[in-house]
Amino acid sequence: MHDTFKDISVIIPVREGSSRVREKIFLPFHEEMSLLDWKIAQMKQVQDPALIFLSSNSERVREVAEASGVQFLKRDDYLSTGHVASFSEVISGVVKDVPTEHFAWVTVVVPLMRPDEYRDGFQMYLDDVVGSGTHDSLVSVNLVKEYYWDAEKPLNYRADRNHTISQELPDWFRVTNGLYMRSTEDTLREGYFLGPRPCMHQVSKASGIDIDEYEDYEVAMAMKAIYLRGEAEREVAA
Numbered sequence: 001m002h003d004t005f006k007d008i009s010v011i012i013p014v015r016e017g018s019s020r021v022r023e024k025i026f027l028p029f030h031e032e033m034s035l036l037d038w039k040i041a042q043m044k045q046v047q048d049p050a051l052i053f054l055s056s057n058s059e060r061v062r063e064v065a066e067a068s069g070v071q072f073l074k075r076d077d078y079l080s081t082g083h084v085a086s087f088s089e090v091i092s093g094v095v096k097d098v099p100t101e102h103f104a105w106v107t108v109v110v111p112l113m114r115p116d117e118y119r120d121g122f123q124m125y126l127d128d129v130v131g132s133g134t135h136d137s138l139v140s141v142n143l144v145k146e147y148y149w150d151a152e153k154p155l156n157y158r159a160d161r162n163h164t165i166s167q168e169l170p171d172w173f174r175v176t177n178g179l180y181m182r183s184t185e186d187t188l189r190e191g192y193f194l195g196p197r198p199c200m201h202q203v204s205k206a207s208g209i210d211i212d213e214y215e216d217y218e219v220a221m222a223m224k225a226i227y228l229r230g231e232a233e234r235e236v237a238a
Contacts, residue, residue: 005122007130008181009098010047011073011105012039013090014056015080021214025108026060030224035211036061039108040068045115046122047104055094056080073097088191095187102130102183105193110178111220112227113140113207116234118179121201125181128199136195138181141173142208148172173200176208 014025014036021027025036033041036054043052052070054061057080065072079085079093095103104122117140125138145166148155156172157164179201180193187193206227211217 004126005047006051007100007102008047008051008122008125009100009103009184010043010052011094011098011103012036012043012052012054012108013094013105014054014058014061014108016056016058016060021211021217024211024217027217029111029221030228035108035111036064037068038111039106040064040070042113042115043106043118044068044070046118051100053098091193092188092191095184095193098184100184102181103187103193105180107177107210109211110176110207110209111211112209112223113176113178113203114227114231117203117207121179121181121203124199124201129181129183134197135199136182136186136197137193138179138199138201139194140176140179140201140203140207142176142205143202144172144174145169146172173202174208176203177210178203178207 016023016025026034029035029038040052040054049068049070053073054065054070055073055075056062057075057077062072062074073094076093079090085093091105102125104118104125106118121138121140128135129138146169147157147159147166149159156170182193182195186195206223209216209220209223211220
């Protein structure tokens with residue numbers, strides 16, 4: 001498995017400060033593991049620890065990397081202070097230091113995306129981006145069949161006597177923030193981790209839980225039992 005993904009660095013971007021949830025990455029999640037520990041443990045089931053990089057300017061994060069046997073990628077303070085550098089600057093400033101042709105950008109705050117979903121995403125990237133070239137990047141998404149309005153009008157359905165039933169709504173995709181993949185070269189040239197033709201890597205609804213507010217953390221904690229049961233069932237089946 002690790003050999004298959006030898007040209008992919010896993011970047012886990014980590015910033016200690018959080019404007020909404022205090023020390024979010026260090027919140028307890030499972031047994032003795034914080035959210036950060038949990039994400040590292042997940043990714044060690046997918047990729048060689050030598051190619052897993054915690055990108056941060058935090059000494060506390062460095063200690064976590066050393067204790068977990070993964071790599072610490074020192075990030076410039078300018079790229080680590082909330083909303084000082086542009087997001088494009090952050091992406092480019094982090095990606096320029098990875099040693100491989102391709103990378104996966106994996107966030108700590110999406111805890112319920114399963115290792116097998118990451119592996120599926122990595123393989124899809126190798127097949128459809130590196131292999132066939134039909135796409136130029138990859139993003140994890142949820143397929144959404146819901147009714148949307150802007151401030152004035154419906155966006156994806158008829159809100160009148162010709163009401164559109166949900167099965168006939170167009171396919172819209174919600175970015176889960178769990179996984180982005182692209183070549184290092186293309187990212188540094190364009191300053192972003194997605195191109196104009198990304199693969200839509202569909203993941204489960206639970207895998208789309210993104211901890212932005214404390215309520216999201218409580219939802220993830222409540223859903224964790226379903227995640228653990230599913231992982232146990234997959235181990236038995238294997």
